[in-house]
Amino acid sequence: MIYAEILAGGKGTRMGNTAMPKQFLMLGGKPIFVHTVEQFLMNTRIDEIIICTPEVWIAHTRDTLKKYIKDLSRIQIVAGGATRNDTIMNGIKFIEETYGLNDDDVILTHDAVRPFLTQRIIDDNIEGAIKHGATDTVVEAFDTIVHSVDGKIITDIPVRSEMFQGQTPQSFNIKLLKEFFENLTDDEKEILTDACKALVIKGHDVHLVRGESYNMKITTQYDLKVANGLVEGQKI
Amino acid sequence: MINTVYRLIAPKSIRADFVDLKLDEERIIIRPTYLSICAADQRYYTGSRGRVVMKQKLPMALIHEAVGEVVYDPKGELPVGTHVVMIPNTPNEKDDIIKENYLRSSQFRASGFDGFMQNVVSMRRDLVIPFDYEPEVGVLLELMSVGMNAVSTFKKHAHDRKDAIGIWGNGNVGFVTALILRKEFPDAKIYVFGVEEHKNRYFSFADDTFIINDIPEDLQLDHAFECVGGRGSEAAISQIIDYIKPQGTINLMGVSENPVPINTRMVLEKGLQLLGNSRSNYDDFKKSVDMMANNKDVREYLSTIVSEMVVVNTIDDMIRAFEDDTYNDFKTVMKWEI
Numbered sequence: 001m002i003y004a005e006i007l008a009g010g011k012g013t014r015m016g017n018t019a020m021p022k023q024f025l026m027l028g029g030k031p032i033f034v035h036t037v038e039q040f041l042m043n044t045r046i047d048e049i050i051i052c053t054p055e056v057w058i059a060h061t062r063d064t065l066k067k068y069i070k071d072l073s074r075i076q077i078v079a080g081g082a083t084r085n086d087t088i089m090n091g092i093k094f095i096e097e098t099y100g101l102n103d104d105d106v107i108l109t110h111d112a113v114r115p116f117l118t119q120r121i122i123d124d125n126i127e128g129a130i131k132h133g134a135t136d137t138v139v140e141a142f143d144t145i146v147h148s149v150d151g152k153i154i155t156d157i158p159v160r161s162e163m164f165q166g167q168t169p170q171s172f173n174i175k176l177l178k179e180f181f182e183n184l185t186d187d188e189k190e191i192l193t194d195a196c197k198a199l200v201i202k203g204h205d206v207h208l209v210r211g212e213s214y215n216m217k218i219t220t221q222y223d224l225k226v227a228n229g230l231v232e233g234q235k236i
Numbered sequence: 237m238i239n240t241v242y243r244l245i246a247p248k249s250i251r252a253d254f255v256d257l258k259l260d261e262e263r264i265i266i267r268p269t270y271l272s273i274c275a276a277d278q279r280y281y282t283g284s285r286g287r288v289v290m291k292q293k294l295p296m297a298l299i300h301e302a303v304g305e306v307v308y309d310p311k312g313e314l315p316v317g318t319h320v321v322m323i324p325n326t327p328n329e330k331d332d333i334i335k336e337n338y339l340r341s342s343q344f345r346a347s348g349f350d351g352f353m354q355n356v357v358s359m360r361r362d363l364v365i366p367f368d369y370e371p372e373v374g375v376l377l378e379l380m381s382v383g384m385n386a387v388s389t390f391k392k393h394a395h396d397r398k399d400a401i402g403i404w405g406n407g408n409v410g411f412v413t414a415l416i417l418r419k420e421f422p423d424a425k426i427y428v429f430g431v432e433e434h435k436n437r438y439f440s441f442a443d444d445t446f447i448i449n450d451i452p453e454d455l456q457l458d459h460a461f462e463c464v465g466g467r468g469s470e471a472a473i474s475q476i477i478d479y480i481k482p483q484g485t486i487n488l489m490g491v492s493e494n495p496v497p498i499n500t501r502m503v504l505e506k507g508l509q510l511l512g513n514s515r516s517n518y519d520d521f522k523k524s525v526d527m528m529a530n531n532k533d534v535r536e537y538l539s540t541i542v543s544e545m546v547v548v549n550t551i552d553d554m555i556r557a558f559e560d561d562t563y564n565d566f567k568t569v570m571k572w573e574i
Contacts, residue, residue, distance in 0.1 A: 027238070028256030035256075038237030042265055042307045042356055044316050069259070070310050115238050116254065118355050119267055120549060120574045210549075214240075214252060231238060231254045234358065236326070236349050 001047045001105050002126055003095055003174070004040040008033050008053040008061070008112035009080030009087040021057060023112040024064065025224060028231040032218055033061075034068045035115035037075065040108075043122045048074055048099070050091045051112070055079040085181065088195055092178055101174055106130055108169040109195065113218040116227075117211075121169070124209045129171035134204060136196040137211040138164035167211040170196050180204070240355040242554060242574075243295040247283030250353075250551050253295065263358045265308035266322060270375035271352055271570045272301040272542075273561045275408075275465070276491070280346075281558045284493075293347070299570075300324035300345040301378035302352035303371045306364075314366060321377040322352060323363040323521050337385065337515040344515065353554065355574070362518070367525045372542065373535045375569055376412070380524040380538070381516035383413040386461065386487050387420055388520065389511050394485040397458050398424050402479065404448075404472040405463030406430025406439065408566055409489055411541050413461050414442055415534060419527065427457070429475070431468075435565055438540060448475065458484050465490025470497055477502045485509045541566035548574050 008023040023033035033051070040049050053061045061077050069075070078094045080087040088109055095101065106129040108122065121137060128135035141163035147156040172195070180198050192198040196206045218227050239257040242250050259265070277298040279285050285293075306318040314320070324345035327336035336342050345351045367374050401424050403414045410428065418426050418441045428445040430436045436445035446452075448471075457480050464472040469492045476486050477499050486508055503510065528535055543564035546557040548571060561568035 029258070030256070035238045038257075038259065042237065042267065044267075044305065044307055070261075116240070118240050118574065120355075123573070212252075214254070231256050234255055234257055236343065 001099060001102065002045050003091075003105070003107045004046050004049045004169075005088065005091040005107055005109045006033065006036055006040070006049065006051045006112045007080070007084065007087055007109060007168075008051055009084070021054065022218060022224075023053075024057075024060070027115060027218070027224070027227050028233070030068055031064055032115050033112040034064065036110065036112050036117070037065065038069065039115065039117055039119070040110070040122065041069070041074065043119060045126055046074070046108075046122070048076060048095075050094060051075065051077045052080040052087045052091050053077060084193055085189065085195060085198075088177075089181060092174055095174065101178075103175060104130070105174040106171060107174050107177070108171040110169040111217055114168055114215055115218070116214045116216060117169070118215075121209065121211060121215065125169045125171040128207050128209050129173060132205065132207040133173045133176045134196065134199050134206040135169075135171045135209045136206050137167040137169055137209045137215070139167060139211045139213055139215075141165050142213075164208065166194070166196070167215050167217070169209075170194075176204070239358075241297050241350055242353040242551065243297045243350070244280055245295045247290070248281060248555065248558075250554055251295065252551065257356070257358055259308065259310060260358070261310050262361055264306060264314060264361055264364055266304035266320060266357045266359050266364065267307045268302050268304040268352050268354065268357060268572045269319075269371050270303050271299045271572055272375045272379070273299065273558060273568045273570070274301055274379070276300070277346060277351070278558065278561060282562075296346065297350040297353040298346045299351040299353050300347070301375060302357075303367075303374045303377065304357065307356060311361075313361070314364070318366050319368060319371050319374060320364045320366050321374060321521060321525060322357060322359050323365070323518060324351070324378065325515055325517060326360065326363060327517075335385075336517040365518075365521055365525050367529065369528060369535060372545070372569070373528065373538050376538045376541075376567065377521060377524050377528065378516070379408055379567075380412050380416070380528070381520040382409065382489070382513075383416045384520040384523050384527075385516040386413060386489050386513040387416050388523075389513055390459065390461075390485060390487050391420070393509060393511055394459050395483060400425040400427065400457045402427045402429060402457040402460040402476065403463060404429045404460065404476060405465070405468075405490060406432065406435040406445070407463065408541060410461075410463035411438065411566070412538070413463055413489065414439060415537055416527070417461075418442070419531060419534065427455070432565075438566075441537060451475070451479065455479055456481050459487070460484065461487040461489060463489045466492055473498055477506070477508070480506065480508065482506045483508065485511055487511045487513060489513050542569050544568050545571055547571045550574065
């Protein structure tokens with residue numbers, strides 16, 4: 001089976017004074033996360049879509065989906081966790097309990113607040129996860145990356161041509177990801193906030209999928225304004 | 237959902253734009269799989285439509301020849317994964333006499349509004365037809381439907397003697413029209429007239445092919461199709477008038493940016509009918525879908541005019557497809573993987 005896990009666990013603290021988590025804010029005529037879910041719904045290879053959202057927002061998430069999407073049979077809503085990795089693992093736990101785990105099961109984990117992804121990015125993630133076991137979606141770094149340990153002086157300036165910016169989806173063979181997570185120590189779990197990093201540190205290759213510069217994460221009010229400026233209504 | 241639409245914003249310049257797509261009950265969402273480039277797209281791409289038209293139409297997604305896969309049908313009438321051809325002509329009214337493709341109220345993809353260069357396309361339910369053969373050939377259904385439209389008009393208006401039919405132009409339109417005529421009139425002599433000998437050789441199903449400056453003087457035709465267009469239209473129509481018998485039909489299919497002088501004296505003397513043809517409607521598509529389904533050889537012949545298949549992952553790939561197309565003898569098809 002091929003699963004998409006939409007990570008809507010964030011509470012939107014970087015968004016300022018908004019009353020709701022950022023994934024529920026409007027982009028064009030729909031909440032941001034609905035656009036994201038619909039993009040996965042349009043991919044014929046995705047069997048199930050698992051939305052992980054803060055527990056208190058589960059009912060709201062369900063109500064909102066019902067307003068915009070007629071057929072919810074491929075969509076499940078699960079409570080997120082305290083950290084990003086906990087949220088991912090909650091989704092996997094749900095999959096294991098509901099459908100069981102098979103050796104070739106694949107999961108695409110994607111930020112709910114990246115609604116601009118394309119079918120090509122989804123297809124490439126599916127292919128990559130099946131072939132290599134783990135993929136990360138990236139774009140080449142346009143800006144020079146400056147490394148500073150103390151935030152005051154430059155420690156290092158890495159070679160830009162070797163730098164990429166991480167996006168999502170990050171996609172995995174589910175059994176492989178589960179095995180790596182289960183073998184992490186508590187200290188490692190504390191610092192490994194990124195699922196791909198956990199695999200890399202433990203020596204497993206994670207292959208790159210080309211993202212798009214516009215596959216942006218809507219994190220701040222500025223991002224939301226830019227995103228709304230990009231989107232236009234359907235004319236015909 | 238946010239749909240990415242790849243629009244031409246200026247000659248040779250394509251940009252990703254984003255449209256908030258509604259998932260309407262009456263619409264089906266299609267993921268394009270193969271798109272083919274038409275001369276009309278190329279005229280926009282290179283900017284040869286002129287500044288006024290370009291300013292009026294752009295930004296606009298190009299391509300009106302495309303097939304795709306159903307990814308979402310809220311009514312569940314077409315199963316997910318079904319191959320469909322998308323009809324670019326979009327009628328806005330019903331008329332019992334005039335065909336949809338000639339109604340002034342109809343809109344056309346990649347002419348009046350966005351064409352098929354999109355991540356997914358939201359299509360009206362009545363403008364989608366399923367088929368179950370290779371989509372690599374199915375992508376030529378729109379081209380075929382244009383030939384079908386002309387042949388239908390020809391059948392309706394031409395007199396019954398159809399022993400010899402001439403097709404001027406050995407490009408895509410000429411090829412598909414000649415092929416349809418071959419199937420519709422198996423006993424007729426089908427003659428093709430072109431400039432390039434190597435392109436004439438593709439017309440193996442025709443009874444004979446000729447280079448336009450080497451046509452036997454005693455050759456006579458009951459009817460003719462002009463599939464040349466552009467600056468060659470005048471010479472082609474003039475030659476047709478010379479070789480056609482009285483009361484024949486001249487079926488015009490070639491688009492020209494400029495007015496074309498015609499020897500009306502001889503049109504009058506011979507009592508000729510000039511029939512204009514443009515685009516196609518649902519019935520033409522349906523007949524084309526069926527003709528391809530029922531004739532494996534038609535699919536084989538059509539496969540031979542796909543000059544190049546470009547896999548499209550990026551906007552740069554789209555640019556490459558359009559650039560290559562200017563050198564290709566026949567069709568350039570984009571395998572849509574973006």
